[in-house]
Amino acid sequence: MRRIGLLGGTFDPVHIGHLLAAQAAQEAAKLDEVWFVPTLIPPHKPQPGADSGARRRMLEAAIAGNPAFRVEDIELRREGISYTIDTVITLQESFPEVMFYWIVGSDMVKDLPNWRKIDELAERLAFVGLERPDQPGDDSLLPSFIRRRLLRAAMPPMGISSSEIRRRLKEGRSVRYMIPDAVLEIIRKDGLYES
Numbered sequence: 001m002r003r004i005g006l007l008g009g010t011f012d013p014v015h016i017g018h019l020l021a022a023q024a025a026q027e028a029a030k031l032d033e034v035w036f037v038p039t040l041i042p043p044h045k046p047q048p049g050a051d052s053g054a055r056r057r058m059l060e061a062a063i064a065g066n067p068a069f070r071v072e073d074i075e076l077r078r079e080g081i082s083y084t085i086d087t088v089i090t091l092q093e094s095f096p097e098v099m100f101y102w103i104v105g106s107d108m109v110k111d112l113p114n115w116r117k118i119d120e121l122a123e124r125l126a127f128v129g130l131e132r133p134d135q136p137g138d139d140s141l142l143p144s145f146i147r148r149r150l151l152r153a154a155m156p157p158m159g160i161s162s163s164e165i166r167r168r169l170k171e172g173r174s175v176r177y178m179i180p181d182a183v184l185e186i187i188r189k190d191g192l193y194e195s
């Protein structure tokens, strides 16, 4: 069975923390591929600043050249709030021969119990939770039905986020080395995140 990791996010814009997270999860969970799944409307955070088309193009540019990475735009094509359970149900119908894993950032693992239909989601797939070696997550606080389905992947801490990048761009500061050059080119060309 093919093993595929799904990294969901707003990617507004994609940065090297996302790429390293995908790489770390791929290695730890022995994934054949990682699919990046941009949200249309994220369930638990404000609406993205850049439109769907721009976020998808930035993702495509960021992963170009890595045959194990691809963009899955299923949530951009679906109306309404991008709940993970709806995405997973549809993908499992379309790809019955695939074993899916949902990749979550270290800051997100503790929020899993609040996700929509988390019990059904945990029956359908396992999670790969990224973990900072200097701050191991306390999994004992998680309900056992999630703990049983949680694989951990070590990743060096990367103090970088899309909001920090948006802030820097607005202030006219450099984001060089925080995002791939090809992503910066799109941001400049489209005039994204300007003040």
Ligand SMILES: Nc1ncnc2c1ncn2[C@@H]1O[C@H](COP(=O)(O)OP(=O)(O)OP(=O)(O)O)[C@@H](O)[C@H]1O
Residues within 6 Å of the ligand: 007, 008, 009, 010, 011, 012, 017, 018, 021, 045, 103, 104, 105, 106, 107, 108, 130, 155, 158, 159, 160, 161, 162, 163, 164
């Ligand atoms: N620096 C990072 N290291 C590891 N994982 C990350 C990092 N930044 C984001 N992630 C994870 O990637 C996924 C998608 O993140 P998202 O697109 O929301 O980016 P973000 O940088 O957290 O955005 P924002 O700053 O706008 O909240 C989430 O699971 C998130 O936890």
Ligand SMILES: O=C(O)c1ccc[n+]([C@@H]2O[C@H](COP(=O)([O-])O)[C@@H](O)[C@H]2O)c1
Residues within 6 Å of the ligand: 007, 008, 009, 010, 037, 039, 042, 043, 044, 045, 082, 083, 084, 085, 108, 114, 115, 116
């Ligand atoms: O389905 C949910 O209830 C749910 C709640 C919070 C987050 N998620 C998903 O987790 C991914 C990362 O979320 P975020 O808020 O860090 O962009 C993204 O794909 C979200 O749709 C999903």
